[in-house]
Amino acid sequence: MANVSPSVDERLDEEFVRILRDRRLESVFQPIVHLASRATIGYEALVRGPAGSSFTDALMLLRHAYHTDLVVEFDWAARAAACRAAMAAQLTHDQLLFLNIEPLAFGTDCPPDLWPDIKTAFERFQVVLEVTERSLDRDPRSLLEGIDHQRPDVAGIAMDDLGGNGATLSMLPVLAADVIKLDQSVTQSGPTPAVMQIMDIAYEEAERTGATILAEGVETPGHAVFAESVGAALAQGLYLGPPAPLPTAFRAAEVPLSVNSEQIARLATPFDALEGRTTSRADLTYVTALSHHLTERAAELVAPALSLLLLPDPHLLTRADRIRLALQAQRGVVTGVLGPGMPDPPAAGVRGARRHDHALDGHWATLTLSPGTASALLARQVPGSVDEYEFGVTHDRRRVVAAARSLLRRLGAGSP
Structure with a gap:
């Protein structure tokens, strides 16, 4: 041979x-x-x-x-x-x-x-x-x-x-x-x-x-x-100095620079982004309608953007939702869906979570984040109630970003 x-x-x-x-x-x-x-x-x-x-x-x-x-x-x-x-x-x-x-x-x-x-x-x-x-x-x-x-x-x-x-x-x-x-x-x-x-x-x-x-x-x-x-x-660039070994002596920096930006609050749940805000109460029918309104508004999202959905029940994710989310992901939008009993992946190209975090039981979030816009419906089931939710809608970018981080921490890895 x-x-x-x-x-x-x-x-x-x-x-x-x-x-x-x-x-x-x-x-x-x-x-x-x-x-x-x-x-x-x-x-x-x-x-x-x-x-x-x-x-x-x-x-x-x-x-x-x-x-x-x-x-x-x-x-x-x-x-x-x-x-x-x-x-x-x-x-x-x-x-x-x-x-x-x-x-x-x-x-x-x-x-x-x-x-x-x-x-x-x-x-x-x-x-x-x-x-x-x-x-x-x-x-x-x-x-x-x-x-x-x-x-x-x-x-x-x-x-x-x-x-x-x-x-x-x-x-x-x-x-x-x-x-x-x-x-x-x-x-x-x-x-x-x-x-x-x-x-x-x-x-x-x-x-x-x-x-x-x-x-x-x-x-x-x-x-x-x-x-x-x-x-x-x-x-930085060749005009200002090419890559080379470090010099043998350094001048004191004439402009000492501190690179510190404002940090984002770390939240246990996305609903915590509403802290200090007045919230309302509504039944499942109203929260569902409001969530659908926000998702339809975001239907034409294109990259760069984030679109995240947390649902308290997998039956709330309809076939039409899965199609819409898959199309979003196809357009380069970072898209994720979480919730108890949710399939992984929830739709083609859409991120899911391999394990459900029970800290999010009874929670609902419909969130979009793109240049110049930010919106989030954040809700949680009222204790002892079957279909009543405490909720709030925010367009405050800091709150939406903090809620988005809370959800992204639960997402699984996508395909390489």
Whole structure:
């Protein structure tokens, strides 16, 4: 029998695994610049393979990390390599250190051999974790739990590549990012209609939470002028400094920057978003009619948007509802349905929950969230009653976002 030579991909997979297992990942750092003063206020760490290997490009590394199903270990190893380099260069505390994190790695345990370097660096530096857009909406529960778990230990959370992916735009309101990074396609395209939609979303979020806007891909003087004109406080790109090893000496940051946005309340149930509001009481017929009205209003939702439904009884989800929700999901809207006895998935492309949380027994929520609009019907069964509900309708974006997070924490992971 003739020997079968391994394919190019197989050989590269083997080389990638050796590099990862031997902890041979390296880092270069791109300056983060305060546009008004042109002062460097921090650096983003960018992963590279060893010199002379096939993996000197980050995208090549990521491709084979996913191909070998070693994304989580790769993510931790890349962060550890960046932390070691920052400590070796004696990065100062007044400089921000931006580290990328794959959403799939949130909530996972760090390999023991990497933890000492990461722990020391997180204690020494102002770390900003950059959440990449890859798989951002695949598992909202793990993503939100991971962000909330990490937030006390870092200087901020950055949302990467806004505008490069519809899921980033859909999930932005519920992530409470401290830094919103505009994708290079936004910075380099000029004032097109698509860019204006993205900027409108960024302005809304920055105004609501106090987030800082950062423009990526500043490669020419014109890009820098555009970034300043759209209101970006920070920027990075070849024009402002290429990826390179960290310098051997650091100037004190002329513009010390704090990246802290307003945090979102963590609620036990979505109904808790109505705290302090006057509520009403109505029977099942009225609540059903009101819920149908809100869902019909949202029937034409398109991405970026969230549409979430919590029902106290699976029989309340009609065939027409399932068709409508499947069409929404087909249009890129992040769509989920929860409730006791609800099938998983409830409809094609629609998220469900593998296990029902009994804290939501008797609760009802019909919620939509999109740029410029927010609405939620939030209700719960009156104790001792069969069909009477205490309810409220809110269009207060902060309340709707908090209720949405409460529901997203219960959703299961979608298809990769």
